[in-house]
Amino acid sequence: MAQYDITYRCGHEATVQNYGTNTHGERERKAVWYGTIDCPKCQAANTVKANKDAGLAALEGSEKQIAWAEDIRGKFMPMLDQERQGCADHGATAEQLAKIDTVLAWLRGQKSAAWWIDHRLSSHTALRAAGQAINGQGA
Known part of the structure; x- marks a missing residue:
């Protein structure tokens, strides 16, 4: 598990926890992806x-x-x-x-x-x- 400070597309900020393996940079890609969507x-x-x-x-x-x-x-x-x-x-x-x-x-x-x-x-x-x-x- 890793925590990432992200800024959603809508401008809101949050700390999210990404779980799972990170063998190929999956966690970082998911953290970047959060920036392409609006917050919940x-x-x-x-x-x-x-x-x-x-x-x-x-x-x-x-x-x-x-x-x-x-x-x-x-x-x-x-x-x-x-x-x-x-x-x-x-x-x-x-x-x-x-x-x-x-x-x-x-x-x-x-x-x-x-x-x-x-x-x-x-x-x-x-x-x-x-x-x-x-x-x-x-x-």
């Missing part, structure tokens, strides 16, 4: 802003749940939007796209941080749960 607090703030700008509902839950769920859906929703666009590009019918849009709208309105955490493992799990909720079968 700035990354979280950027994700919250992006989620809000994307029209996602404000989350409800504990502070820790909300922070975790913001990260989950910040990665998740853009991926689903891309998948929706891929369906449109590959000839999905208007009816199919309308069904997808209904599920995406439901997900955008999902306020429960716990729900996002419980369904974080895959887009397919969350989509199936959202579809069941929309159809009144429970999540």
Whole structure:
């Protein structure tokens, strides 16, 4: 283990601990890499802003749940939007796209941080749960 004083891209500074071997300078490369990213607090703030700008509902839950769920859906929703666009590009019918849009709208309105955490493992799990909720079968 080695400690490095680093300055993140956002300008914030921190001391980070790098673990693992350093046979080929891995620790130093990772310390340099930290300078190419924003600090965790700035990354979280950027994700919250992006989620809000994307029209996602404000989350409800504990502070820790909300922070975790913001990260989950910040990665998740853009991926689903891309998948929706891929369906449109590959000839999905208007009816199919309308069904997808209904599920995406439901997900955008999902306020429960716990729900996002419980369904974080895959887009397919969350989509199936959202579809069941929309159809009144429970999540």
